[in-house]
Amino acid sequence: NAGVTQTPKFQVLKTGQSMTLQCAQDMNHEYMSWYRQDPGMGLRLIHYSVGAGITDQGEVPNGYNVSRSTTEDFPLRLLSAAPSQTSVYFCASRRAGNSPLHFGNGTRLTVT
Amino acid sequence: GQQLNQSPQSMFIQEGEDVSMNCTSSSIFNTWLWYKQDPGEGPVLLIALYKAGELTSNGRLTAQFGITRKDSFLNISASIPSDVGIYFCAGPYNDYKLSFGAGTTVTVRA
16 A cells, blocks of 8 residues: 655755645545754644645645645645755655655755 | 753663653643654654553553643653654644653763
């Protein structure tokens, strides 16, 4: 089983460049989310989606856009990368209701 | 999100030791979760707690949901080398948003 798949694993961007981090899950989960992980700060929620066509903001949404056109995919877009967005990004999904989050293996992004 | 304070920030373990870590919040949670992250991977759920006072085990791991609902504890008994990693506590502050602590990094003592 693939679970939650994130691509790419590593990415280096220059300030001002744009890119999309991909996330796909094959578990038919309704809920999907993006977190960023920074040293000493744990994981912070960027955006989440409770189903296709529905997205909402988390704790730290500025500088990021998301869309959810299918149940399986939840891409995260950086329109104009900034050094402050250097981080490790995790996508996670779960079934509706009180069920555990399944995480991907992360994308390590460096913005120079 | 709600602030979760995890301690210690890091710890060194020796094989065979019992270790403990905890998580506190200024707000009440109805669920406490403990995750572990191995290097280069995403966090994986270890234990979920749903009731104040609950004590739940998963192998050598035991977690407790504090009776005030503002804290939780995780114990690892008889540590082994593969216990190294980052342990996170987490709690949902609404139906869709999960707050995470900053993590406790566990390393093997040389």
